[in-house]
C-alpha cells in the first residue's frame with residue numbers, strides 16, 4: 001500500500017538527518033501541504049506551547065509526484081491541495097530545533113483524498129499538532145463561530161432576520177408545511193441523505209407575485225433556523241454587483257465550510273438564470289456543483305417570476321425539491337387578519353367594509369393602504385381612522401396601480417419584441433409601488 005512506501009521513504013530521510021533520534025510515525029493532515037496554508041503561514045509564526053515554525057523545504061521523494069489542484073479564492077486563481085514531500089522546521093523555547101518529515105500523496109486515482117504521513121520527534125507531537133491546526137484553519141474559508149448570518153454581496157442592511165413567525169400572515173397550512181419541511185430535513189433528512197451517500201442539500205422555492213411576503217417569510221425562517229443553532233447564508237442580488245454566479249459560488253463555499261447546518265437564502269433566483277450563468281446554476285441544482293456540508297444545507301430561493309423557472313427546472317425531479325406558491329390574499333378571513341394587523345391600534349369594526357376589495361391583493365398592498373389611511377387621518381388631526389379615510393387610501397392606491405400598469409403597457413414598444421427575454425423581463429421587475437424587495 002502507498003502509505004507504507006511513504007513511511008519507508010520518510011524513515012530513510014530521518015535516519016540520514018537525525019540518526020538515532022527517537023521518532024513517531026503518524027497520520028498527518030493533508031492541509032500541511034496545501035498551498036493556501038503554505039503561502040499564508042510564514043516562517044517565524046508562533047505556535048501553541050511556546051513553539052515556532054521556522055520554515056519548510058520541499059524534498060525530492062521517489063514515491064510522490066508533486067501535483068496541485070487549483071481554485072478561486074476571492075477573485076484570484078490559486079493553487080490549493082497539493083501532493084508533495086516536505087521537511088518542516090520548528091523550534092521550542094528552551095529546546096533544540098527539530099524537524100518533521102512529511103509526505104502527502106494520492107493512493108487511489110479514483111479517490112480525490114490525499115493520504116499524508118509524518119515522522120515527528122517522539123517528544124514533539126504537541127507542536128506538530130499545533131502546526132496542523134494552524135494549517136487547517138488557513139485552508140478553511142473563515143467561517144468562525146459565532147456569527148449567525150453571513151451576507152454575500154451587500155451589508156447587514158440587506159437582510160434582517162428579526163421577523164416574528166406570527167407576523168407573517170399567510171394560510172396556516174402553508175406556513176406549517178414550510179417550517180415542517182425545514183425541521184424534518186435538519187432533524188431526520190440529513191442522516192437519510194448521508195445513508196444514501198448523497199450530499200445533504202435540499203432545495204425549496206417560494207414563488208409568487210411581488211409583495212406577498214416572500215422576503216418576509218425568508219427572514220422569519222432565518223430567525224427560526226438561528227434559534228435552532230443553524231447558520232444563515234444570505235445571497236443578495238440587489239447590491240451594485242447585481243446577480244452574478246460568482247456570488248452563488250462564494251455562498252456555496254461558505255455553506256460547505258460552515259461546519260454547522262446552514263439555511264441558504266437566494267432571493268430572486270430568476271435573476272441568476274440568465275445567459276451563461278444559467279448552466280452553472282443548473283449544475284448546482286443538479287448536484288454537480290452542489291455544496292457538501294455534512295451537517296446539511298437547505299436552500300430557500302424566491303422568485304416573483306415563476307415563468308422563468310421553466311420546464312427544465314420545475315418539471316425535472318431533483319432540481320427543486322418543492323415549490324411553495326405564496327399567494328395573494330384569497331379569502332375574507334385572510335384579508336381581515338392582514339388589515340387588523342396593519343391597522344393595529346387604529347382598527348375599528350367598520351373597517352370590515354373594505355375587506356372584499358383586498359381579495360387578490362398582496363400583503364404589501366394592505367400595508368400601504370393602512371399606512372396611508374393613518375397618515376391621511378393624522379394630517380387632518382384626527383385621532384381615529386374612519387372608514388372613509390381607509391376607503392380613500394385604497395382608492396388612491398388602486399388608481400396608482402392602474403396608472404402604473406397602463407404606463408408599463410404603453411411602454412412595451414413594438415421594437416422590443418425581438419429583443420432577448422432578458423430586457424422584457426426587466427419591465428415588470430421595476431415595480432412602481434415599492435411592493436416586495
Ligand SMILES: Nc1ncnc2c1ncn2[C@@H]1O[C@H](COP(=O)(O)OP(=O)(O)O)[C@@H](O)[C@H]1O
Pocket residue numbers: 167168169170208209210211212213214215216217362363364365367435436437
Ligand atoms: N403575508 C404577509 N404578511 C404580513 N405582511 C406582509 C405580507 N406580505 C407582504 N407584507 C408586507 O409587505 C412588505 C413587502 O413584502 P415582501 O416580503 O418584501 O414581499 P415579496 O418578497 O414577496 O416581494 C413586507 O415587509 C410586509 O410589510
Ligand SMILES: [Mg+2]
Pocket residue numbers: 214215216267302436437
Ligand atoms: Mg422579496
